[in-house]
Amino acid sequence: MQIQPMRSYERARGVLAGGCDSPVRSGWAVGGEPFVQTRGDGAYAFDEDGERYVDYVMAYGPLLFGHNHPALTRGLDALARDGLVYGSTHPEEVRLAERVRAYLPSMERMRFVTTGTEAVMSAIRVARAYTRRNLVLKFAGNYHGHFDLALLDAGASAHTADAARSGIPAGVTRDVAVARYNDLASVDNLLRGREDDLAAIVVEPIVGNMGYVTPVEGFLEGLRERTRRAGALLIFDEVITWLRFGLRGAQARVGTVPDMTAIGKIMGGGFPIAAFGGREDVMAALAPAGSTFTGGTHAGNPFAVGMAHRVLDLLEEHPEYYARMDALGKRLAGGIRSVFERRALPYAVVQHESIVDFKFRPGAPNRNYDDALAADKEAYAAYYHAMRERKILLPPSQNEVMFVSTAHTQSDIDETVAAIDASLAATLSPAQPA
Ligand SMILES: Cc1ncc(COP(=O)(O)O)c(C=O)c1O
Known part of the structure; x- marks a missing residue:
């Protein structure tokens, strides 16, 4: 029998406290295997198997220009x-x-x-x-x-x-x-x-x-x-x-x-x-x-x-960068809204330039932390993993938001909207309309 080499996240548990340097990365809020990243390039994150993901974590904010912008x-x-x-x-x-x-x-x-x-x-x-x-x-x-x-x-x-x-x-x-x-x-x-x-x-x-x-x-x-x-x-x-x-x-x-x-x-x-x-x-x-x-x-x-x-x-x-990110953000938010409409899902989508966000909670967008805590965590966890299977990387916690960067393209956005549609189809409970 061939012994598989230990994966990094398993090794991490043996040497990093809790297997990480910052708890969100452990994926505790969504369960499952934590994402281990080996490199980033433009709008993409790559895992240990060399798989490419469209990245909306963007290091939790710093990567306004995506990974590795040549000017940087x-x-x-x-x-x-x-x-x-x-x-x-x-x-x-x-x-x-x-x-x-x-x-x-x-x-x-x-x-x-x-x-x-x-x-x-x-x-x-x-x-x-x-x-x-x-x-x-x-x-x-x-x-x-x-x-x-x-x-x-x-x-x-x-x-x-x-x-x-x-x-x-x-x-x-x-x-x-x-x-x-x-x-x-x-x-x-x-x-x-x-x-x-x-x-x-x-x-x-x-x-x-x-x-x-x-x-x-x-x-x-x-x-x-x-x-x-x-x-x-x-x-x-x-x-x-x-x-x-x-x-x-x-x-x-x-x-x-x-x-x-x-x-x-x-x-x-x-x-x-x-x-x-x-x-x-x-x-x-x-x-x-x-x-x-x-x-x-x-x-x-x-x-x-x-x-x-x-x-x-x-x-x-590049003063045009902001308008470009806004256009991408609008395309993403618009795409998500039409998926929700088609599936009769009552979630509000918010977009402000390069930030796009929705929560698994019916009604108006979050106004405070009580609203945030009322969102359905299990639904997000299932959706997060369904998106990851489809090679879209989301933050592993519903308190975070999606960040669009100057490196994302329209086709990244369209791929993402299609993945959202498929992920919701795969994870919605049968009681919910599809
Ligand atoms: C609004 C805000 N303030 C402060 C911090 C802390 O910054 P750092 O993680 O660089 O210590 C963060 C990090 O996410 C943040 O979002």
């Missing part, structure tokens, strides 16, 4: 030539900060960090130092990374349902209030009697972590007004939205200006770099001028900074 990967030796990391301030990081600020003027002063987690965590520390207060109000279903307070009722694929046993100290939970997105009354209820201790409200201005959720009219303005009234700060987490919704990010779209902003994901073109920043007087809380510390061996890493310049260069050279 060409001549990387040149980026490495002058050294990979310095531990000193360098001119290119200053130039990057100037470029970022030109697009996000609310970031009057900023600092580069390595991950989105660090960016939001640092912004919150600065906000607490500046206001000399403790309370942070966040929203269920928003995901801000994996630092302690951010994980309470987090969206995306954070798996900390049992906060008491998750390693988050009770002391942390005391200073966090978790409100309902799009629900100012829930904000008011939580803040009643605590306004004087409110340091900041942190929010995804447009949410990509409980499915795709847009703010209802007046919601962000309401947060702006309440933070001002309380003498607290408003922090926008634009880790997903900056560059996804244009060079000026979500803040230019929603018309509300935050005191502080966190950015990441797309800006590194696949390399880890993120930033936080905001009002000059607020950021003055940071050492050496102020008493708050943030730092990092790789903060402002020259190679990652070089990649961020390439990302901005590419977007400045």
Whole structure:
């Protein structure tokens, strides 16, 4: 009998905790064998058998241009030539900060960090130092990374349902209030009697972590007004939205200006770099001028900074990219809508430029985390695997969204719509109309 070599996901279980570096990748939300990727090329991901999948995970957001856009990967030796990391301030990081600020003027002063987690965590520390207060109000279903307070009722694929046993100290939970997105009354209820201790409200201005959720009219303005009234700060987490919704990010779209902003994901073109920043007087809380510390061996890493310049260069050279992704997004959303119509399925499809999303829940699109949690998880799991069999790679969790990139083509989209039709036909229970 021939012994089959162990597959990578089996080996992973023997050496990586839980078989992965980030739980969503283990596929716990959909069951079955986790996807193991050996390479990416344009709109495609490849598995260990060399099978090609149309990729809508896009690394959970960073790959606006798909995998390996030549403008990002060409001549990387040149980026490495002058050294990979310095531990000193360098001119290119200053130039990057100037470029970022030109697009996000609310970031009057900023600092580069390595991950989105660090960016939001640092912004919150600065906000607490500046206001000399403790309370942070966040929203269920928003995901801000994996630092302690951010994980309470987090969206995306954070798996900390049992906060008491998750390693988050009770002391942390005391200073966090978790409100309902799009629900100012829930904000008011939580803040009643605590306004004087409110340091900041942190929010995804447009949410990509409980499915795709847009703010209802007046919601962000309401947060702006309440933070001002309380003498607290408003922090926008634009880790997903900056560059996804244009060079000026979500803040230019929603018309509300935050005191502080966190950015990441797309800006590194696949390399880890993120930033936080905001009002000059607020950021003055940071050492050496102020008493708050943030730092990092790789903060402002020259190679990652070089990649961020390439990302901005590419977007400045190709303003048509956004319209192209919007057209692809519309084609995909339109195709899914017609499948649903034909199959009399009552699910709402939402599309905003390169984000396309639907949930297995009848009715209007998600407005908050309660809606997201009400979606049918078993139906999604079956659909996810049916799509994977048809060589379409979706995120292995219904809290995530589909990302279209500049590398996707109309024929990728048409192949995807056909696969959706076939996958729904294969997975719908006989009771449902087909
Ligand atoms: C809105 C948002 N903020 C913060 C983060 C954390 O970023 P990172 O995974 O780079 O730490 C994420 C990651 O998915 C995110 O979606």
